Amino acid sequence: MARTFSGRQLRAARRAAGLTAEQVADAVGRSPWAVWRWERGVAQPGIGTADRLADAVGVTLPDLLADDRQAVSA
Secondary structure (H helix, E strand, O other): OOEEEEEHHHHHHHHHHHOOOOHHHHHHHHHHHHHHHHOOOOOOOOOOHHHHHHHHHHOHHHEEEHHHHHHOOO
């Protein structure tokens, strides 16, 4: 089964790390608007950015992925 980036899991990991969207955006060199769009599933980050996002929030990249079915129904 394919796995895709999960904005819901990014938001949960960011909040668990006690970080704001602005802090995460600064850490990955993107705008807070981009983080907002990723968290809401409006856009998907590239693989390199997704890896940097995982580092920024203190999780592994697989922690930010979900099965296609879960990502669509989330």
